[in-house]
Every structure is written in C-alpha cells, then in structure tokens.
Amino acid sequence: MGVQISPSLLSADFARLADELSAIARADWAHVDVMDNHFVPNLTLGRPVVEALAAVSPVPLDCHLMIADPDRWAPGYVDAGARSVTFHAEAAAAPIRLARELRALGARAGLAVKPSTSVEPYLELLPEFDMILVMTVEPGFGGQPFLEHALPSVRRVRQAVAASGLDVWVQVDGGVNEQTIERCAEAGADVFVAGSAVFGSENAGSAIDSLRALATRACATVAG
Ligand code: DX5
Ligand code: ZN
Numbered sequence: 001m002g003v004q005i006s007p008s009l010l011s012a013d014f015a016r017l018a019d020e021l022s023a024i025a026r027a028d029w030a031h032v033d034v035m036d037n038h039f040v041p042n043l044t045l046g047r048p049v050v051e052a053l054a055a056v057s058p059v060p061l062d063c064h065l066m067i068a069d070p071d072r073w074a075p076g077y078v079d080a081g082a083r084s085v086t087f088h089a090e091a092a093a094a095p096i097r098l099a100r101e102l103r104a105l106g107a108r109a110g111l112a113v114k115p116s117t118s119v120e121p122y123l124e125l126l127p128e129f130d131m132i133l134v135m136t137v138e139p140g141f142g143g144q145p146f147l148e149h150a151l152p153s154v155r156r157v158r159q160a161v162a163a164s165g166l167d168v169w170v171q172v173d174g175g176v177n178e179q180t181i182e183r184c185a186e187a188g189a190d191v192f193v194a195g196s197a198v199f200g201s202e203n204a205g206s207a208i209d210s211l212r213a214l215a216t217r218a219c220a221t222v223a224g
Helices: 014-023 047-056 070-079 095-104 120-128 148-164 181-187 204-223
Strands: 004-007 030-035 061-066 084-088 108-113 131-135 169-173 191-194
Touching: 004 030, 004 204, 014 047, 014 204, 030 047, 047 061, 047 070, 061 070, 061 108, 070 084, 070 095, 084 095, 084 131, 095 108, 095 120, 108 120, 120 148, 131 148, 148 169, 148 181, 181 191, 181 204, 191 204
Parallel strands: 004 191, 030 061, 061 084, 084 108, 108 131, 131 169, 169 191
Antiparallel strands: none
C-alpha cells in the first residue's frame, strides 16, 4: 500500500470542520480522535459528529477511539460511516471478538497501544487486525513532543507483520512532523497521523506533501 498520511482533526478548527476536511483532500484518511474523559483526560467528539463528518469528507475516516468500553461503543462508529475503527488494547475486554465484529460490519479493524504498553502479547492477534497503532505520545492531547521510546515497539510490530506475511498496516500517532517522520518510517511505520504538523502549518496540502515525501524517501532507503 505504501506510505499513507492521516491528518488528525484534533488540531483543526472545530467550528469549520467541513472546510478543514476539504483542505486535506490530498491525504489518504482523516484521523478522528474520539475521547471520552475516562480512558483519557480529555473530551472531544462522538458518534453524531463522526456521522456528520463522514457525510462531507473527501477522504475516508480513520477513527481512533480513546474510550473506555470500546466493546460496547466501537461498532456504532462503523454505522456512523468510519471506514477504519481503532480501539485501545488497554481498554478492550474482548479484542478478538470486537475486531471480528468491526470487520463483519465492513470496516478495517485497528488495535492501538500506548507508548509504554508492550506489544508482545498482541502480536499473535495480527491476523485479526488490519492495522496496529503504536502511540508515540501519551494519548489525550495534540501538540505533544514525540516519544522516542515508542520506536522499538514500531520495529517489533513491523518485524512480526513481515514474518506473518500479512498486509497489516503499522500506524504511528503523536508528535509526527517533518523532524520525526523519517525515524518512524525507518522503524517500519507506513501510516502516519499528524495533527499540529498539518493543521498548524500555513498550507495543509503542502504539509501533507512534504510529510509524504520524507516518509517515502525514508522507506525507500530502508527497503533499498
Ligand atoms: C493524541 C491523538 C493524536 C493527536 C496527534 O491522543 O491521538 O491523534 O491529535 O496530534 P499531534 O500530531 O499534534 O501530536
Ligand atoms: Zn489519534
């Protein structure tokens, strides 16, 4: 599939979300951070807003659920129009059952881990997922500095995906910008979430282009 860029709407202007989506039409996905003030100490948006975004978005929605009890709430986000739904390993009671339910509803299923959560216990679940998200900041807020110590997990997931022969995407989220994206790509990420680096820039379209170019070059160096 190659490099994909998923700008996070968390850094967008919440009063002009439809315009902000048009500004990222060159991206592969729009990353939507759902926070419930329980799993993380912040509250963003929920299903009705996702439904409204899905109706106008030029790109598919990549929903990142930072919520307690995803087993109960995640399927509703597929109904709301999300094409990819990622829930946290730390929050799910029955991750396999939930991933199967999301896939049966027609969405891609993603599993997220916080920067300090070991990925090891989840590697045997790779066949159940379409994407693994390794957080590169503590979830909850945009604009935080990149956590270098999450990169070994990215490497470990990439190695396990390669060994499995499966086409599971490896996403990084948090502090991804022009200074850090190459290291993420070298570690094996192929889907890059960027909030402040895209919406905090003068021109969201060119920010997407330059992030994509940097990641593509770094991937080529590793592959070559
Ligand atoms: C953090 C969110 C991220 C956040 C990234 O909990 O999951 O998607 O918006 O923002 P930046 O790119 O600014 O770190
Ligand atoms: Zn996110």
